[in-house]
Amino acid sequence: MILITDAAQAHFAKLLANQEEGTQIRVFVINPGTPTAECGVSYCPPDAVEATDTELKFEKLSAFIDELSKPYLADAEIDFVTDQLGSQLTLKAPNAKMRKVADDAPLMERVEYQLQSRINPQLASHGGRVSLMEITDDGIAVLQFGGGCNGCSMIDVTLKDGIEKELLENFPELKGVRDLTEHQRGEHSFY
Secondary structure, eight states, rough: OOOEEEHHHHHHHHHHHHTTTOOOOEEEEEEEEEETTTEEEEEEGGOOOOTTEEEEEEESEEEEEEETTTGGHHHEEEEEEEETEEEEEEETTSSSSSSOOOTOOHHHHHHHHHHIIIIIIHHHHHTEEEEEEEEETEEEEEEEEETTTTTTTTHHIIIIIIIHHHHHOOOOOEEEEEEEOOOOSTTTTTH
């Protein structure tokens, strides 16, 4: 369910050594399943463990997950990265904003999941987002861009070399993508 790397476990173990006896960590999602979902990690003293929590035991610690957050933390990874700029804890939870869908789910759901979990987080760095409007009978995914993508001069490259390429690799039943957006340049545009 959640991977906590050895480096992250060592980091948490150092922090937990200064806490009340028996304190572990809690991994959670605020506003799960929404575009504003945020993941976090906190201390979890023994008296904060709920009967409905799931305990994940690792070599150096345990992580507790509340019942509501659990489905949104599938495939999450916590790492502790050190480079020349310093150290930082990273938490990647690709399913926090949208629950993972089954491999046999309808094509529309699988494509929407791909957009929300993989493509929109990349577009968000430029203030943009994309939504699936429909999949035509001839296999064309019709998309609409918003935020910083609306009016961006690089939208054709993003659409064809990025999004279309990724969707066609993952969904052979798709034949292409089409942009439905009426692009209007302005201060909101990234480029």
